[in-house]
Amino acid sequence: MGAINGSEYIDRIDQLNTEIWLDGAKVNGPLSKNAVFKGLLKTKAELYDFQMSPSMKKEMTYISPTNKEQVGLSYLQPKTKVDLRKRRIMIEHWARQTCGLLGRSPDYLNTVIMSFASSNSHLNGKENCFPEHIQSLYEMARDKDLSFTHTFITPQVNRSQAYFESSEEPISAKIIGQTNEGLLIKGARLLATQGGLTDEVLVFSTPRFSCPNEEAFAFAIPSNTKGLRFICRESFVGGDSSFNYPLSSRFEEMDSMVVFDNVLVPWNRVFFHHNAEVAADFFSVSSFHPFAYHQVIIRQIVKTEFMLSVAEAMVQTINVSEYLHIQQKISEIIIGIETMKALLDKSEYDAAEDSWGYMRPSIIPLQVASNIYPEIYPRFSEIIQLIGASGLVMLPTEKDFQSDIGPDLVRYLQGATKTAEDRVKIFRLAWDLTMSSFGTRQTQYERYFFGDPIRLASQLYKSYPKDNGRDMINKFS
Amino acid sequence: MGAINGSEYIDRIDQLNTEIWLDGAKVNGPLSKNAVFKGLLKTKAELYDFQMSPSMKKEMTYISPTNKEQVGLSYLQPKTKVDLRKRRIMIEHWARQTCGLLGRSPDYLNTVIMSFASSNSHLNGKENCFPEHIQSLYEMARDKDLSFTHTFITPQVNRSQAYFESSEEPISAKIIGQTNEGLLIKGARLLATQGGLTDEVLVFSTPRFSCPNEEAFAFAIPSNTKGLRFICRESFVGGDSSFNYPLSSRFEEMDSMVVFDNVLVPWNRVFFHHNAEVAADFFSVSSFHPFAYHQVIIRQIVKTEFMLSVAEAMVQTINVSEYLHIQQKISEIIIGIETMKALLDKSEYDAAEDSWGYMRPSIIPLQVASNIYPEIYPRFSEIIQLIGASGLVMLPTEKDFQSDIGPDLVRYLQGATKTAEDRVKIFRLAWDLTMSSFGTRQTQYERYFFGDPIRLASQLYKSYPKDNGRDMINKFS
Amino acid sequence: MGAINGSEYIDRIDQLNTEIWLDGAKVNGPLSKNAVFKGLLKTKAELYDFQMSPSMKKEMTYISPTNKEQVGLSYLQPKTKVDLRKRRIMIEHWARQTCGLLGRSPDYLNTVIMSFASSNSHLNGKENCFPEHIQSLYEMARDKDLSFTHTFITPQVNRSQAYFESSEEPISAKIIGQTNEGLLIKGARLLATQGGLTDEVLVFSTPRFSCPNEEAFAFAIPSNTKGLRFICRESFVGGDSSFNYPLSSRFEEMDSMVVFDNVLVPWNRVFFHHNAEVAADFFSVSSFHPFAYHQVIIRQIVKTEFMLSVAEAMVQTINVSEYLHIQQKISEIIIGIETMKALLDKSEYDAAEDSWGYMRPSIIPLQVASNIYPEIYPRFSEIIQLIGASGLVMLPTEKDFQSDIGPDLVRYLQGATKTAEDRVKIFRLAWDLTMSSFGTRQTQYERYFFGDPIRLASQLYKSYPKDNGRDMINKFS
Amino acid sequence: MGAINGSEYIDRIDQLNTEIWLDGAKVNGPLSKNAVFKGLLKTKAELYDFQMSPSMKKEMTYISPTNKEQVGLSYLQPKTKVDLRKRRIMIEHWARQTCGLLGRSPDYLNTVIMSFASSNSHLNGKENCFPEHIQSLYEMARDKDLSFTHTFITPQVNRSQAYFESSEEPISAKIIGQTNEGLLIKGARLLATQGGLTDEVLVFSTPRFSCPNEEAFAFAIPSNTKGLRFICRESFVGGDSSFNYPLSSRFEEMDSMVVFDNVLVPWNRVFFHHNAEVAADFFSVSSFHPFAYHQVIIRQIVKTEFMLSVAEAMVQTINVSEYLHIQQKISEIIIGIETMKALLDKSEYDAAEDSWGYMRPSIIPLQVASNIYPEIYPRFSEIIQLIGASGLVMLPTEKDFQSDIGPDLVRYLQGATKTAEDRVKIFRLAWDLTMSSFGTRQTQYERYFFGDPIRLASQLYKSYPKDNGRDMINKFS
Structure with a gap:
């Protein structure tokens, strides 16, 4: 079929x-x-x-x-x-x-x-x-x-x-x-x-x-x-x-x-x-990790681009892009995205045929990405909350807009560059992404996707070829 | 009346x-x-x-x-x-x-x-x-x-x-x-x-x-x-x-x-x-800040003690108190509580009569506490999530326990030191405190209770007497 | 004698x-x-x-x-x-x-x-x-x-x-x-x-x-x-x-x-x-820890006040007090000082007679301070470096000022509120405190004064009475 | 010539x-x-x-x-x-x-x-x-x-x-x-x-x-x-x-x-x-930034590999590789190296001919690397200090080894896997890299190589194409 x-x-x-x-x-x-x-x-x-x-x-x-x-x-x-x-x-x-x-x-x-x-x-x-x-x-x-x-x-x-x-x-x-x-x-x-x-x-x-x-x-x-x-x-x-x-x-x-x-x-x-x-x-001998990580990291990059868009939409809505601390927070997200993308690219460029003839993405960059993401995802979720501030608390509902007090909302919840309704949509999106029960479960999910972060670091330490710079320190002995 | x-x-x-x-x-x-x-x-x-x-x-x-x-x-x-x-x-x-x-x-x-x-x-x-x-x-x-x-x-x-x-x-x-x-x-x-x-x-x-x-x-x-x-x-x-x-x-x-x-x-x-x-x-001349902060910080200390109890109850339930990284996380909360308590005590010990005859708590320690809490509260919330891990996702309901599959839950969700029902109660408490919409609003609330953290730091910088150590550096000029 | x-x-x-x-x-x-x-x-x-x-x-x-x-x-x-x-x-x-x-x-x-x-x-x-x-x-x-x-x-x-x-x-x-x-x-x-x-x-x-x-x-x-x-x-x-x-x-x-x-x-x-x-x-039964920690923390507070003075003197010298990120950095130091002072005060207020008739400072606040200081001292040293920036690199010597090129220095190294010589004195002080071999040994010294920080956290976890909030969570079970 | x-x-x-x-x-x-x-x-x-x-x-x-x-x-x-x-x-x-x-x-x-x-x-x-x-x-x-x-x-x-x-x-x-x-x-x-x-x-x-x-x-x-x-x-x-x-x-x-x-x-x-x-x-129109950054980041990667080797040599010397917190610290360095390498690779893979016919490395990954390095270099320097602990303080000299008390050093300063002399060489290397006046100037140098980090973040924010995920949020409005 x-x-x-x-x-x-x-x-x-x-x-x-x-x-x-x-x-x-x-x-x-x-x-x-x-x-x-x-x-x-x-x-x-x-x-x-x-x-x-x-x-x-x-x-x-x-x-x-x-x-x-x-x-x-x-x-x-x-x-x-x-x-x-x-x-x-x-x-x-x-x-x-x-x-x-x-x-x-x-x-x-x-x-x-x-x-x-x-x-x-x-x-x-x-x-x-x-x-x-x-x-x-x-x-x-x-x-x-x-x-x-x-x-x-x-x-x-x-x-x-x-x-x-x-x-x-x-x-x-x-x-x-x-x-x-x-x-x-x-x-x-x-x-x-x-x-x-x-x-x-x-x-x-x-x-x-x-x-x-x-x-x-x-x-x-x-x-x-x-x-x-x-x-x-x-x-x-x-x-x-x-x-x-x-x-x-x-x-x-x-x-x-x-x-x-x-x-x-x-x-x-x-x-x-x-x-x-x-x-x-x-699981370590097979190509499980390279291929599974490859899929996951592609998805996580898209998700992070989505977070960036939500964050930037809030910034535009309440017109705070001039503040250095806001710029710094958004560039943290940008750095996260570009780092993940570079690691993903590298895993593909450095891919090699395995012993059964399949083209395996290079595991080290993917492992590195899997160590990074559980740290940055919760931080980016926090950044969205920090940008939204009290705007993420005062969230009216769809029915509010359709009711007799709709005009109050339209007036008092307008944004600098958006109508109240569009502004509430953006803030509700941010809230559902980071603060609803759905959103916090997403955070927990990304935090533990690859397993306990402490063990991930330990595995990276153990599997990484640490002697790349050995010739340099050998000069000193 | x-x-x-x-x-x-x-x-x-x-x-x-x-x-x-x-x-x-x-x-x-x-x-x-x-x-x-x-x-x-x-x-x-x-x-x-x-x-x-x-x-x-x-x-x-x-x-x-x-x-x-x-x-x-x-x-x-x-x-x-x-x-x-x-x-x-x-x-x-x-x-x-x-x-x-x-x-x-x-x-x-x-x-x-x-x-x-x-x-x-x-x-x-x-x-x-x-x-x-x-x-x-x-x-x-x-x-x-x-x-x-x-x-x-x-x-x-x-x-x-x-x-x-x-x-x-x-x-x-x-x-x-x-x-x-x-x-x-x-x-x-x-x-x-x-x-x-x-x-x-x-x-x-x-x-x-x-x-x-x-x-x-x-x-x-x-x-x-x-x-x-x-x-x-x-x-x-x-x-x-x-x-x-x-x-x-x-x-x-x-x-x-x-x-x-x-x-x-x-x-x-x-x-x-x-x-x-x-x-x-x-608002700056009146005793608004000293008295309001005094009330708030008392409450926040109690809240943090509650968080410590929840965190430690989870640790006991799944028996992870032996791990150094768990001990470190809990001691972060302990340090937070004791710091807040010491600052509160100091505000009372250093209290002084104001110009209208009322006994005002000293504002500096309270201001310091108000700079600290918006940082530590979200972190302690995160610590609870880190301790609970996947246990904070797989949460059955009251009705589940009362239904035909109750015995499955009783068996498979038991904790090391608790029945499944008691264990789920602890984890639901942790979830409602840190991950439900109610819990995340609490986080946002504490983060912004005293206003924008960046302005709080600025105010502290401006109002603090910074010349306490001036005699020491004068020696060098 | x-x-x-x-x-x-x-x-x-x-x-x-x-x-x-x-x-x-x-x-x-x-x-x-x-x-x-x-x-x-x-x-x-x-x-x-x-x-x-x-x-x-x-x-x-x-x-x-x-x-x-x-x-x-x-x-x-x-x-x-x-x-x-x-x-x-x-x-x-x-x-x-x-x-x-x-x-x-x-x-x-x-x-x-x-x-x-x-x-x-x-x-x-x-x-x-x-x-x-x-x-x-x-x-x-x-x-x-x-x-x-x-x-x-x-x-x-x-x-x-x-x-x-x-x-x-x-x-x-x-x-x-x-x-x-x-x-x-x-x-x-x-x-x-x-x-x-x-x-x-x-x-x-x-x-x-x-x-x-x-x-x-x-x-x-x-x-x-x-x-x-x-x-x-x-x-x-x-x-x-x-x-x-x-x-x-x-x-x-x-x-x-x-x-x-x-x-x-x-x-x-x-x-x-x-x-x-x-x-x-x-060492645990005796009053060694309470009295030794008491002395150490008094000294560390004075040292931190000295750091604050050095940092603030640099800020004034190059006139950067208007920047929010500078204000934030200095208030970090202020928060450190006031926290340490509050803990010290508390250890004295809560002091109690020991079984041999001596008045022992309360150990918990001192233990907390001993967990905090190894974290904040290196950070404050870093803050001083961040404020000084390139000014901490281009440091002429006493003899330079006394030589034929003295006038060049007097002209080109002047500060906003200081002569070149006074400005260099402040920056040399900051450098000797945080960047000379003497200064970095000070950092290492404070970092390990009380022993391995990981063990300090573990001891605090183990010795702290964690059931202060137990009555609160008991309500939920 | x-x-x-x-x-x-x-x-x-x-x-x-x-x-x-x-x-x-x-x-x-x-x-x-x-x-x-x-x-x-x-x-x-x-x-x-x-x-x-x-x-x-x-x-x-x-x-x-x-x-x-x-x-x-x-x-x-x-x-x-x-x-x-x-x-x-x-x-x-x-x-x-x-x-x-x-x-x-x-x-x-x-x-x-x-x-x-x-x-x-x-x-x-x-x-x-x-x-x-x-x-x-x-x-x-x-x-x-x-x-x-x-x-x-x-x-x-x-x-x-x-x-x-x-x-x-x-x-x-x-x-x-x-x-x-x-x-x-x-x-x-x-x-x-x-x-x-x-x-x-x-x-x-x-x-x-x-x-x-x-x-x-x-x-x-x-x-x-x-x-x-x-x-x-x-x-x-x-x-x-x-x-x-x-x-x-x-x-x-x-x-x-x-x-x-x-x-x-x-x-x-x-x-x-x-x-x-x-x-x-x-400077912004020319290829100054792409080519200069390209050179700098190649060098910084080599330097970081050198740091990794020094750190790992210390770990081996005093035999602490079993500790999770040591593994975590070293993997931080590994993550730093691999991230920088992936960004460098990406800048080359995504290179494009400029309007004058030269092949320019892609600037975004290089800009990202230039935002990361001033953060990670000081941290890696700190990690080396944290691994070395008191061993970075008690450093004898070349002449000590050649003197009458040489045998004392040979005996009491031996490492788990090294002679005292080789061990001291490793620790002196670590000290000169991170704690001598030479070492701290290196830190300051990398911190400010590309200019004020706050301005770097601002530039990245301003120059980055932030609408890559816009189609995703458009679905919600």
């Missing part, structure tokens, strides 16, 4: 009947009609429509090597720098459609699946490993344009270094048995963004010191698999009004806890199991 | 019938039954009950010199350091009842009114000045336990230095006429916290360079004065559930724009008018 | 003939004539003269309880808050004489010795402990006005947590034997400020996890004890010209490594030995 | 007999024998030898289009990206020879002269402009391998915005007359790095608001021009020992004030004069 359009996407998701719980009740009826999910589904449908639109199709799809149909370009296994560039353009297109606010636009996990497939040879001949299942999943996903979420964080019960789970019943999801048909899984994973709202879910473990064998697995299953249950957090959709909630009404992705209640994972969906060594090294 | 209790407060507010607009509609019916306002009114009623409770009355009230009744201690004009200490204890009591989250607990404006009265002699014999009106308002407020809000920020139309309002119709509230009965006011003020939810509103102008004469006034009028209109921003009450919204369901204060639609201010309510010089110097 | 004057001090130090090594040569002849040490000795002599000057004697000395002579007030064991205040005044006097730049003005170690004596009962009846030796040393020191240095840091060979010294020959100073006459010590200590330039040296170990028994000791011996050797680092005296080197020519204290080459410590000088438990707890 | 070698350079400089004043005396005799200058001259001579060494000549020189000789590659006018790359390689070579510590290695001003020549058409037909003089100077400089300094900062008399020089006698250098032979200049310029130590000096004015016509000029003259006088600041050469002063003994560049005592500038050396408009726009 190949790449899908919006209505195909909506239909497929609505028909899954995935088990989703929201605010104490099981979700019934089509997700696309649900007050909480409809905004996101509409936004994603627009992405699929966008890729199929005649003017964009060329940049958004390519020909599948198996079925010769147009398939989504985020599935492309790049063999040249030109391919990499194509991927970047495609990813940037979707990111601009969503102002970079959709952390899990489909291309993210498409990219992950693609990277797994491009590295599956690493599993060849290893115990309990099925590289061919990765390959077939990849091909099916690509050719059907399946959408995915993934989940890998264990429940946050006890974060002490000395803690090992010892309860009788599993807390963290584990293999509790295997049959002819597949693996039996019980327990939970803390978080899946868009969990329950995608076709499939990819499940694996974060590499960690002494991963127990029964947690050393990776697989992908349909969201509506029996025993699989998604428990949503509170929704951060502020309401239907896109005037009041310009972002949350469109881009709230939802996060859910994933419960495995004796879920059977069919063998043909298992990538590996009971292999702690592979669980520990697959 | 003297100090009131909670039901007296509720009755009085409900009967005012103030003109309040919320989400495009005029508020009808008693405020204490309104979904948006009932939480705040209940909280304030509890404060009034607290002051009248037999065990607290002694620390919360004193005998009015005029009617010999018990009146609220925040009205006390301190003549000794012991009086100052009594004020501090009273203020701290109320702050602890509200975790420091009620920026406008009644003692704040009671203190402001008291400071005006204690400085009214400054107006003696000056043109268009009525010190006796300040005195009589103060006595009435004290003896009837009236509650106030105030409003002084002009609309944020254009913040350029070169901007002077030139429209024909007033935007910023102005005197447009005067009659036998009083002044006529038209225009708006940007913001009044709890605007419409208090007995009275105090209106004045922030001292500024070349304040136009028709904006040079100060007065207080009842909230239900004809032509006075309060337009609320969107409410940040998350909902009724105190499990889900432990803070916003109790402490959301509301901010409103104040519109003066040809409001008549009776002469006996006018403090001064058409006197730009007094408008410029009354 | 009691408190001494400058020439008594110089004579005594000159006669000691301590073994000091400087730049590869053993120092011969009187220290007070040595180019490297004469500035410091003169400065210290001035301190002793100051304490004996008729106008100051009353504030600088008190009557010894044993010999009824006037003795230095830094030896006073405070029993009341008034005593504490007297100590503060005395300490501040000396600090102002030295702009706070003499980290080891004699009152520092006088205070330490006093604190040991005031806590010696803790050693009563413990194994290998001689509280009476502490007492007699204290009395002798006080009554003879002896000066001290101390040394406690082990050589920085290997700072890994897993490192334990295993070489056959001691590196870190150790007890290698004991005789009828005393303990035999061999090995080194990393650093003694003014090492070799004082009458005596106090030697002990920093409390640490599993201190080996042979390093668990404390004693004091004369600097000229046989086998004791002080190896100086490079001198940071820039030269004799007090125009060119206003600070290093007066205040360079020198640091030395202390080598114990089979040093015999007579029994009557031993405080305790071979008692790891006492070595671990004496 | 073409590119020169070291001895040719030394000979030429020694023969100039430039008027240089140092510490109140006129410098006599050859500079290459002078204690203060010999280190720098030797280092520069090594650079010239390096360019002429058979193995390097190919990468360090190219064929002059006029005389067909090998000339220094920093003079190359790039027409392609390959040319730009060649320039980068050449610049990097020299930078690595000097650890990036020579801010004014000859390629810096060679590049400036080249950029002037490449933009001289901008002056065509403008009043008082002589583009042909720029061209002929460039060709002479290139073909004779002349070295330059430049000077443009006016004396720091009064930095108020309202200040205009009004003294009768010039302070800031001005045109005081013109004759048939040329312009007559009187007054001073604040600073010329290596002033007096180069063949020539390039003099111009920083573009500024309302530059007086008599300061609106640009020219280049030989250092030994009559009436030209260089007044050195104090020298920061610590001494001859390269053990003690590994950096200042080699790389101290000296800064001097430049005095014009009625200097006659021959017409053929005048680029323009009395043209305020050209003075204001030549």
